[in-house]
Amino acid sequence: MSILVVGSIAYDTIETPAGKIDDALGGSTLYFSAAASLFTDVNVVGVVGSDFEKEALGFLKARDVNFDGLYVEEGKTFRWGGRYHKNMNQRDTLFTDLNVFETFEPNIPEQYKNSDYIFLANIDPVLQLHVLEQVKKPKLVVLDTMNLWIDIRREALEEVVCKSDIVIINDEELMQFTGEDNFVKAAKKIIEMGPSKLVIKRGEYGALLYSNDTFFFAPAFPLEKVVDPTGAGDTFAGGFLGFLASQEVHDENSLRSALVYGCTTASFTVEDFSLDCLREISKEGLEERFAEFKKMMVF
Amino acid sequence: MSILVVGSIAYDTIETPAGKIDDALGGSTLYFSAAASLFTDVNVVGVVGSDFEKEALGFLKARDVNFDGLYVEEGKTFRWGGRYHKNMNQRDTLFTDLNVFETFEPNIPEQYKNSDYIFLANIDPVLQLHVLEQVKKPKLVVLDTMNLWIDIRREALEEVVCKSDIVIINDEELMQFTGEDNFVKAAKKIIEMGPSKLVIKRGEYGALLYSNDTFFFAPAFPLEKVVDPTGAGDTFAGGFLGFLASQEVHDENSLRSALVYGCTTASFTVEDFSLDCLREISKEGLEERFAEFKKMMVF
Numbered sequence: 001m002s003i004l005v006v007g008s009i010a011y012d013t014i015e016t017p018a019g020k021i022d023d024a025l026g027g028s029t030l031y032f033s034a035a036a037s038l039f040t041d042v043n044v045v046g047v048v049g050s051d052f053e054k055e056a057l058g059f060l061k062a063r064d065v066n067f068d069g070l071y072v073e074e075g076k077t078f079r080w081g082g083r084y085h086k087n088m089n090q091r092d093t094l095f096t097d098l099n100v101f102e103t104f105e106p107n108i109p110e111q112y113k114n115s116d117y118i119f120l121a122n123i124d125p126v127l128q129l130h131v132l133e134q135v136k137k138p139k140l141v142v143l144d145t146m147n148l149w150i151d152i153r154r155e156a157l158e159e160v161v162c163k164s165d166i167v168i169i170n171d172e173e174l175m176q177f178t179g180e181d182n183f184v185k186a187a188k189k190i191i192e193m194g195p196s197k198l199v200i201k202r203g204e205y206g207a208l209l210y211s212n213d214t215f216f217f218a219p220a221f222p223l224e225k226v227v228d229p230t231g232a233g234d235t236f237a238g239g240f241l242g243f244l245a246s247q248e249v250h251d252e253n254s255l256r257s258a259l260v261y262g263c264t265t266a267s268f269t270v271e272d273f274s275l276d277c278l279r280e281i282s283k284e285g286l287e288e289r290f291a292e293f294k295k296m297m298v299f
Numbered sequence: 300m301s302i303l304v305v306g307s308i309a310y311d312t313i314e315t316p317a318g319k320i321d322d323a324l325g326g327s328t329l330y331f332s333a334a335a336s337l338f339t340d341v342n343v344v345g346v347v348g349s350d351f352e353k354e355a356l357g358f359l360k361a362r363d364v365n366f367d368g369l370y371v372e373e374g375k376t377f378r379w380g381g382r383y384h385k386n387m388n389q390r391d392t393l394f395t396d397l398n399v400f401e402t403f404e405p406n407i408p409e410q411y412k413n414s415d416y417i418f419l420a421n422i423d424p425v426l427q428l429h430v431l432e433q434v435k436k437p438k439l440v441v442l443d444t445m446n447l448w449i450d451i452r453r454e455a456l457e458e459v460v461c462k463s464d465i466v467i468i469n470d471e472e473l474m475q476f477t478g479e480d481n482f483v484k485a486a487k488k489i490i491e492m493g494p495s496k497l498v499i500k501r502g503e504y505g506a507l508l509y510s511n512d513t514f515f516f517a518p519a520f521p522l523e524k525v526v527d528p529t530g531a532g533d534t535f536a537g538g539f540l541g542f543l544a545s546q547e548v549h550d551e552n553s554l555r556s557a558l559v560y561g562c563t564t565a566s567f568t569v570e571d572f573s574l575d576c577l578r579e580i581s582k583e584g585l586e587e588r589f590a591e592f593k594k595m596m597v598f
Contacts, residue, residue, distance in 0.1 A: 087480055182523055202504065215518075216596070217518035257598055296516060
């Protein structure tokens with residue numbers, strides 16, 4: 001079943017120890033779609049400027065990513081610049097030019113309002129709430145966020161957390177949001193707020209799932225060559241929710257497989273700049289790495 | 300089969316967000332023995348001062364930990380003081396009084412020289428080499444070390460790494476020792492030096508095993524209450540090698556189980572100060588948590 005994703009579309013300028021790219025295709029929505037479309041159809045809602053080259057979306061359209069909800073506004077597309085440190089775990093933001101993204105209003109096209117699966121990518125929680133007001137009766141709402149919204153939009157963020165089924169958050173943000181210094185306690189706090197499941201992203205250490213009062217852990221796939229970590233989190237979410245949307249039952253076992261699929265898709269993202277590696281992978285390549293992954297987790 | 304362990308015995312003064320203890324029993328040798336003795340006999344070589352209260356070792360002796368190699372020297376026992384930060388991942392050393400440990404000569408008692416399993420706990424690699432010169436034909440030599448020896452004893456450390464079968468090291472030290480910034484490349488470098496297996500400790504994120512050209516990952520057991528992380532690494536090594544020494548075959552599967560047993564024993568250590576939690580646990584309690592652990596890793 002198809003997924004509705006609402007978030008950013010950007011041109012990224014990125015420096016890593018492996019090299020540099022200027023104005024490359026990026027944004028949470030596109031990373032998510034590139035991963036999720038390996039499993040199911042994806043409907044995008046986002047905004048770009050009049051400078052955006054739509055032809056670049058061809059490979060996503062070929063994978064049944066639908067862009068009826070792509071608004072083109074007069075002006076420039078959102079641009080982000082960042083520089084990664086030597087160990088790739090830390091980065092400095094060099095610039096954030098919101099441009100047309102500053103006044104983004106996520107109006108959901110009529111034909112998307114019955115979506116069963118919703119991914120609220122990392123945007124202002126006020127806008128995330130606005131998305132939820134427009135959709136009818138989703139089966140599963142998955143929420144991503146970041147430290148900025150915890151700082152400046154706590155009230156709206158708390159409201160959207162309460163209305164979500166699964167929260168995806170990194171470990172630092174989880175501690176910041178809950179005020180806890182232990183992730184087990186923090187996880188329980190989130191579940192008390194409403195969501196039935198929590199996914200904690202741990203970067204190079206993988207991710208963990210908290211559901212049904214228990215944890216499940218997936219490591220990050222071991223890679224010799226990491227080129228650009230940008231978009232790893234959104235690709236993770238795409239693999240995770242993409243797999244779930246392709247399954248009829250969302251039991252503990254399918255949730256655990258989804259977590260490993262999330263880590264699998266993320267592992268491709270970081271092997272090249274921008275969406276370059278995700279553009280090339282096939283379902284077969286993905287399944288091959290998933291099988292390799294599974295072998296590293298059994299005993 | 301029994302294990303020979305050579306390392307420190309100390310009185311620790313520790314402050315954590317959970318409280319403070321003065322002159323509590325500690326040192327790599329004792330943490331290791333408390334964990335390994337849940338699986339097999341352990342023979343200790345170490346040194347204490349004339350102020351040491353031998354009665355405190357009673358619970359270890361009851362578990363077949365042998366102290367024929369415990370030397371008592373005129374003077375004070377090694378003392379270490381540390382203070383942990385709020386998140387427990389970082390600590391400051393407040394003092395290190397080597398005392399009798401400064402002139403420690405690890406002379407191996409005759410009856411220990413045929414040991415099959417050797418754990419070289421974190422001491423000067425020159426002394427670790429001296430241990431290896433004295434033992435006859437060990438089946439498995441497991442090495443632990445730290446950043447200090449990478450800085451000031453690189454040559455001796457390289458020699459002892461070459462002579463070991465399994466190196467246990469934390470991720471930062473692995474990068475420092477190999478000069479790599481990618482753990483996959485770093486792991487391969489260690490294997491090229493001689494050891495057939497490498498264990499990378501990742502603190503709160505667990506541990507990973509590299510052997511037979513493949514990785515296996517074990518998370519840290521999720522705990523709501525962490526009281527004192529001191530000794531977690533040595534307990535991990537004790538659970539890991541203790542389990543291996545209790546097995547006839549050291550194939551990939553028993554190595555993977557050993558890694559999870561290592562994480563399981565370490566999870567008890569951090570739940571209380573000093574050896575307090577390890578003193579209390581039974582083999583049944585350990586197996587129960589191991590089973591719980593396994594459930595969190597299957598999919």
